[in-house]
Amino acid sequence: MSDHDHDHEHGHDHDHGDHDHDHAGHDHENDQEHDHDDRAELQARRRVALSQIRQYGDPVLRMRANEVEAFDEELARLTERMTGLMHDAEGVVLAATQVGILRRLFVFHDEGEDRVIVNPVLTVRGKESEVDEEGCLSLGPIRMPVERAVEVTLDGFDAEGKAVHLELEGMSARVVQHELDHLDGKMIIDRTDPDSRREAMAQLRPRLVLTR
Numbered sequence: 001m002s003d004h005d006h007d008h009e010h011g012h013d014h015d016h017g018d019h020d021h022d023h024a025g026h027d028h029e030n031d032q033e034h035d036h037d038d039r040a041e042l043q044a045r046r047r048v049a050l051s052q053i054r055q056y057g058d059p060v061l062r063m064r065a066n067e068v069e070a071f072d073e074e075l076a077r078l079t080e081r082m083t084g085l086m087h088d089a090e091g092v093v094l095a096a097t098q099v100g101i102l103r104r105l106f107v108f109h110d111e112g113e114d115r116v117i118v119n120p121v122l123t124v125r126g127k128e129s130e131v132d133e134e135g136c137l138s139l140g141p142i143r144m145p146v147e148r149a150v151e152v153t154l155d156g157f158d159a160e161g162k163a164v165h166l167e168l169e170g171m172s173a174r175v176v177q178h179e180l181d182h183l184d185g186k187m188i189i190d191r192t193d194p195d196s197r198r199e200a201m202a203q204l205r206p207r208l209v210l211t212r
């Protein structure tokens with residue numbers, strides 16, 4: 001779910017083999033400290049990304065996005081920014097409405113590849129559906145069961161306007177159905193069962209008060 005490529009250049013040598021760690025307070029486990037720093041950096045980046053993603057209660061998440069008409073430089077910049085945010089937030093998918101932009105597009109990470117889907121059209125194949133837990137970058141850590149079609153076809157365009165046709169199933173099919181919902185102002189809280197909705201609302205309400 002969060003397979004970033006993050007190449008770090010620490011700019012200094014990890015091998016302190018020549019030194020004697022015989023001074024009190026100097027015999028750290030250097031590698032552990034670095035792992036800790038890396039994790040802290042990723043967490044900081046995640047917080048920054050999440051602060052740029054609209055959260056539940058924001059009216060833009062309830063609005064229908066409009067068709068994209070121009071495949072221009074601006075669209076390319078937007079999709080790049082969204083792809084970066086998606087990775088920093090440790091998500092696998094992000095819809096334009098989640099960054100406050102009412103245009104029909106989303107980015108998603110599928111089978112090791114970053115994809116951009118503009119003006120997506122979803123067709124359900126077959127009759128099979130299944131229930132599984134879903135989360136959402138606009139709902140914090142809350143997860144809830146959602147029923148989705150198992151097999152779908154997704155048609156649309158990439159950021160350059162080239163036609164995209166994807167036959168998806170399982171998790172990928174689930175992810176694109178979640179995103180199509182975002183572009184229509186729908187969220188998983190509308191799709192889950194009544195008990196899970198009540199539970200989620202109970203967790204969301206106190207947060208809405210705090211962020212006011």
Ligand SMILES: [Zn+2]
Nearest residue numbers: 135136137138
């Ligand atoms: Zn979502």
